[in-house]
Amino acid sequence: MPSTRNRVPRHTADEINSRIQREIAFSVQYYADHKDEIAKRLRELDAEWDIERAIEANAAALGFIGSFLGLTRGRKWLVLPLAVSGFLFQHAVEGWCPPVPLLRRLGFRTSFEIEEERQALKALRGDFDAVAKSANAPAAALKAVRG
Numbered sequence: 634m635p636s637t638r639n640r641v642p643r644h645t646a647d648e649i650n651s652r653i654q655r656e657i658a659f660s661v662q663y664y665a666d667h668k669d670e671i672a673k674r675l676r677e678l679d680a681e682w683d684i685e686r687a688i689e690a691n692a693a694a695l696g697f698i699g700s701f702l703g704l705t706r707g708r709k710w711l712v713l714p715l716a717v718s719g720f721l722f723q724h725a726v727e728g729w730c731p732p733v734p735l736l737r738r739l740g741f742r743t744s745f746e747i748e749e750e751r752q753a754l755k756a757l758r759g760d761f762d763a764v765a766k767s768a769n770a771p772a773a774a775l776k777a778v779r780g
Contacts (some may be wrong), residue, residue: 634726634727635727635728638743641684643728644727645733646737649737653737653740657749660674660750661750661753665757668758671757675755678750678754683741683743683744683747684733684742685744688721689721691732692718695714696713696718697714720732760780761774761777763777764777
């Protein structure tokens with residue numbers, strides 16, 4: 634079973650994974666030259682929905698709609714939440730379900746990909762400079778990545 638970090642990229646086309654990595658690299662390069670804009674970008678990253686959140690919201694909406702239609706329009710509609718539950722379970726185990734290719738093409742990233750950009754920007758901003766010099770390096774390191 635693939636790790637949580639790698640399960641979605643493992644089931645994503647190579648060109649999409651490459652595009653996402655290029656966009657991260659471009660962003661980091663841009664902000665290396667525009668350090669005064671890093672704080673704004675970090676706030677944007679805090680608000681970005683990762684692919685897991687998008688899949689969960691999609692599954693919840695379809696499950697709710699299917700259940701509502703099953704109660705009001707006929708039992709045949711209960712197939713929808715049943716199918717969505719199956720796909721959600723498949724995604725939890727394998728990292729793939731039918732919406733994954735579409736969501737990845739639309740630019741949804743994994744939480745790790747978002748965090749990769751965030752940590753690179755924080756390093757550019759100098760958030761980690763004091764860690765090695767600190768008398769309590771473990772506490773300083775945690776403070777730097779949490780702040």
